[in-house]
Amino acid sequence: MDKVMSNKFVISLYVLPALLLILTLIYVPIVLTGYYGLMKWDGIGEMTFIGLENYTKLIQDADFWGSAYHSFLLALFSAVSLIGYLGISLILTSKIKGANTLRKIYLIPMLLSSVAIAQLWSKIYHPSNGMVNSFLQSIGIDNPPAWLAEPSLVLPAIFVAIIWQYAGFYILIYYAALKNIPESLIEAARIDGATPLQIAWKIKIPLIAGVIKVTIVLAIVGSLKYFDLIYVMTGGGPNGSSEVIASYMYQKAFGSYDFGYGSAIGFFLLLICLVVTWLIRKLTATKEEIQY
């Protein structure tokens, strides 16, 4: 038995194809991104080694920090909106008829491609014939703004589309976690006279703290990497006011063919994502120990 199950040849046969794929297409590229960041390179011609020039340029690049700030706002906003999703999930799991169907309906936008969502929302925000402005006009607001062309409004407008896209996803996760809490625990608290709010705050939320932690990582790191919808909807505009790190990297690399600088941004993005993931896990780890 053990002999069959520790056959080295079979193990390599089963593991190597997948392992080679992720090594060549994920791990080697992230190392190379850091390395290409040290080069002056247009993607076609010869590479010239320029040391840390791209990275020092990155630190002084106001446009980059502008995009990083937008990514940060997006991350903050996504993390805060988790509270709302948690609230909705708490309601959904409190003896609501049709809760299962409702959470499925909420999920539908998340299954659509970001391209389709971006195109649809560009129409929703259309200055004259869009849903939003037509509605605003019908309730008496005469000059509703052109949402996606207004530098101060474009980010909030995109946030709303992102909420629409992801709300169902987080509600689904919280719903599943809350359903896993044994009914007897909640019943016991109820008999002791705890109010629904107390039960939610003192029992349910602490019990799903692990899941909440995962969703915080997902929301923040997901926001830092966010690309598709913004790229299609505004391309980072107007005038960079909706640019995020990933779209800025894409524009530098595949728009102005500055592959060296694009690589430096890509490598920086990787570092931010890894550090933030590690940081959130660290910060939330102690809390969890107290609870259990």
Added chain:
Amino acid sequence: MSTIAQANTKHEAKRKNSAFSKLGYGVLYAILGLIAVLQIYPLIWLFFFSLKDNQEVFNESPFSLPTDPKWENYTRVWTDGNIGLYFFNSIWITVTAVVMTVLLASFVTFAITRMKWKLSKPVLGLFMVGLMIPVHSTLIPLFDFFLKLNLIDHPLSVVLTYTAFNLPLTIMILLGFYYTLPKEVEEAAIMDGCSIHRLFFQVTLPMTLPVVSTTAIINMIYNWNEFVFINTFISSDQYKTLTVGIQNFIGQYMTEWGAIGATLMISIIPILIAFLFLSNRIVEGIAAGSVKG
């Protein structure tokens, strides 16, 4: 206090609160219902304007029903806009990548949970860390790599990348199932002299079919919707999938709402149909794929 007395006081409290709680529940249902409407209505609105012509879009209220549904919007974009070709490409690229991902991931999960080897932990770690890598941090080297292999503007570049990037999530979902699966059946098969390959293909793989189909569905949705890789690696119409195809097509038909709506509807209908029939599987897969991270 006896349990009966306890039950009584509880009952009384319930009666006192019932009017209040009825109102409370009414408000809650209203909130939940409103959210459902907000999630669905944009899609209904999209469907309506996909059946209108510009005349109707610009002169009537955006909330009106299409007076004379222009189904020809759909037939027109299907033929004029290469949408048929993009649709076909989406299907075969998605299916090829899904089959490869699920099969390779099953091999790996089998080797990690069933076989004994020293490096299994670190190898699993490599797959799991893969979940955290941002796509944009791999894009330039991947582009360069495929360029050198003459695979830029070749569908293989996309199929391989989809497979690699979906392996970590797929393995994660499979692992949970493999760990809970009793090993007795497999042990008995080995005792009976079953070879390891027969064990995998004829015993383990059939037993894991439920989770395999869950991961297949999740992978299908992700691949169907993927945008960054296909937009970067593929430039000729011949190999474009729906996501990037509709993006270019809409760019050309900026002002024709009906055509845009019809194109978008065509791209999302397969997902909506899949959801109609497989919603439980999809919900289960998304939940399994997110929480265990």
